[in-house]
Amino acid sequence: MDDYYSDGPTTAQDTKLMTKTAHSFRLAALLVASLFMILASGFTPTAQAALSETSVKALDTISKAFNATKTMNGEFIQTAPNGDTLQGYFFIERPGKIRFYYSKPSYTDIISDGKTLSIEDRKLKTQDIYPLSKTPLRVLLSENLDLARDPRVRQASIADDIVSVVVEQESLFGDGILTLIFDREQSLLRQWTIRDANGNDTTVTVFNVETGKPIKPSVFEIKYDLSPTND
Structure with missing residues (x-):
């Protein structure tokens, strides 16, 4: 995949910017990972909010369609609370595998190979490693999505062309x-959109999405020989 998304030569300005913002980009990457919270196990259940019959039908339709989708790829734009944006490409193969490849000025690469989650800095050639079972990324990668009956779903709203789930x-x-x-x-x-405990919103929008397209196994390979990130 790197043949198609070349970072180009490193400059002193690139290095300075990358060093200054590396920690922020890793935090942003973790916010993207928070999308996959929905199906994660091991959280304390709460009483499920009452959903209308129309909402339940809509969520059942979404869950059924999502469960039938084994691969997905496309592009994304991530908007930070201050309005700054990052963008890149994503690849998903359920169950268990995902890649979010950030374009410059970020060098972040989020990869799950089905067992482990890596948040890699491509420029520094370092990474943070987490067991997939201990991170939110296991969520969307699970085999069975059931939004209508998930106790963490608090609200569902239906407009003309969209369904919003809180x-x-x-x-x-x-x-x-x-x-x-x-x-x-x-x-x-x-x-x-992820709203944190301080009321800050980070939004990720995906587009040019393709489903059912075969993805090369190498897309989800983690470089286990990389050094850990120094915070």
């Missing part, structure tokens, strides 16, 4: 509110 989330990386936006007609995930 989820209470808890993770190793902090608590917050996750709002998922699905295309009502195609049942595709289009956008999600």
Whole structure:
């Protein structure tokens, strides 16, 4: 994949910017990972909010379509609370595998190979490693999504062409509110917003999405020989 997304030569200015913002980009990457909270096990259940019959039907349709989708790829734009944006490419193969490849000025690469989650800095050639079972990323990668009956779903709203789902989330990386936006007609995930405990919103929008397309196994390979990141 790197042949198609070349970073180009390193400059002193690139290195200075990368060093100054590396920690921020890793935190942003963890916010993207928070999307996958919905199906994660091991959290304390809460009483499920009452959903209308129309909402339950819409969520069942979305869950059924999502469960039938084994691969997904496309592009994303991530918008930080201050309005700054990052963008890149994503690849998903359920169950267990995912890659979020950030374009410059970020050098972040989020990879799950089905057992382990890596957040890699491609420029520094370092990474943070987490067991997939201990991170939010296990969520979307599970085999069975059931939004209508998930106790973390607090609200579902239906407009003409979208379905909005509000989820209470808890993770190793902090608590917050996750709002998922699905295309009502195609049942595709289009956008999600994570509101943290301080009320700050980070939004990720996906586009040019393809489903059912074979993905090379090498896309999900983790470089286990890389050094850990020094915070």
